Amino acid sequence: MDSISNSGVSLILNPDIANVINEHQHDLSTCEEEFENQEEIQQMLANAFDSQSLSNTDNDEHAFGDDDDDDVQLPVQISTIEHVPQSEDNVRLQQDNETLRHRITEYAANEEIYRQNTLEYEHKMNELNEKHEQKFFSLRLEYETKIEQLINKTSEQQIEMLTLKQMYETIYDEKCHVDEQINDIRLNxxxxxxxxDKIQTEYEQLLKLNKKPLMINVLTQTDFIDDDKKIKQLQNELDDYKLKLNSKQIEINSLKFDLNNLKQEMNDRLSLLTTNISNEKLNKVLSERDQHLNELNKLKIELPDLKQQMIESFQTKVITFKDQHRV
Known part of the structure; x- marks a missing residue:
């Protein structure tokens, strides 16, 4: 019963099993009470046999003692009187004994049945307990797996949040850097x-100076027809002014080109800052921006050489033109 009680405690979560166990515990308690009553009856029966044997012994002694006083009638009467109740008591006691033996046999059979039922229910209880433990283990494993999945998912979300945070911090830093670059571009x-403006002013001055051939022609036709030195000097001066003019024009065009590029870059940056775009598109735009910046830097690096090449080419043409003119 201790094992049943302990098992019942372990399966207190299952009400059906607990009810069955309580019913059989009640039956076993009833059986034990009946066995205790049986022991009391056996003790009473033993006492009754002892008292009967003592009474029979006393009656025999009285019967033999009375033979001395009355030789004929008294022994017959005593034996007749005592013989009848003794037979009835023996029959009654034998019947009671048989009844008790039958009840003892029945109780023993019931005890064996209860033991078998107890073993059977204990076996079923163990099976149910094992199934319950397996089910509990499966549920626990399932919930632990779900918890682990949720933890992993939470970790992934935290990593993603940190990544997004770093990305936005990078974008913010980039925005600050772009703002600084925009300010620099504006200053530039x-x-x-x-x-x-300064070059334009100089260009206008050169344009004014470019009108000197008319003056030279006028002078050559009137007052300085024979003065070849002055003509050559003025012609050389004119060529120099033309060369400077062309050089300034090239520089102006180059500066206009740089200015347009800077304006375009500033507009691109401003549009990038004021437009909400996705991360992929942002990365693509940033990549294109870096590529254009690299190309622009490359052009800036190559621009002086190009200028120099253009100037040298122009100077070569001027020299060739002078030689042809002199010839």
Whole structure:
């Protein structure tokens, strides 16, 4: 019963099994009480046999003692009187004994049945307990797996959040850097505009000076027809002014080109900052921007050489033109 009680405690989560166990515990308690009553009956029966044997012994002694006083009638009467109740008591006691033996046999059979039922229910209880433990283990494993999956998912989300946070911090830093570059571009634009204005002024002055061939022609036709030195000097001066003019024009075009590129870059950056785009598109735009910046830097690096090449080519043409003119 201790094993049943312990098993019942372990399976307290299953009400059906607990009810069955309680019913059989009640039956076993009833059986034990009946066996205790049986022991009391056996003790009473033993006492009854002892008292009967003592009473029979006393009756025999009285019967033999009375033979001395009355030789004929008294022994017959005593033996007749005592013989009848003794037979009835023996029959009654034998019947009670048989009844008790039958009840003992029945109780023994019931005890064996209860033991078998107890073993059977204990076996079923163990099976149910094992199934319950397996089910509990499966549920626990399932919930642990789900918890682990949720933990992994939470970790992935945290990593993704950290990645997004770093990305936005990078974008913010890039925005600050772009703002600084925009300010620098604006300053450069102002400087370039000032240079452009200055060059434009010089260009206008050169245009004014370019009108000197008419004056030279006038002079050569009137007062300085025979003065070849002055003509050559003025012609050389004119060629120099033309050369400077062309050089300034090339420089102006180059500065305009740089200014347009800077304006375009500034507009691109401003549009990039004011437009909400996805991360992939942003990365693509940033990549294209870096590529254009690299190309622009490359052009800036190559621009002086190109200028020099253009100037040298122009100078070569001027020299060739002078030689042809002199010839």
């Amino acid at each position: 634009e102002q400087n370039l505009q000032e240079k452009l």
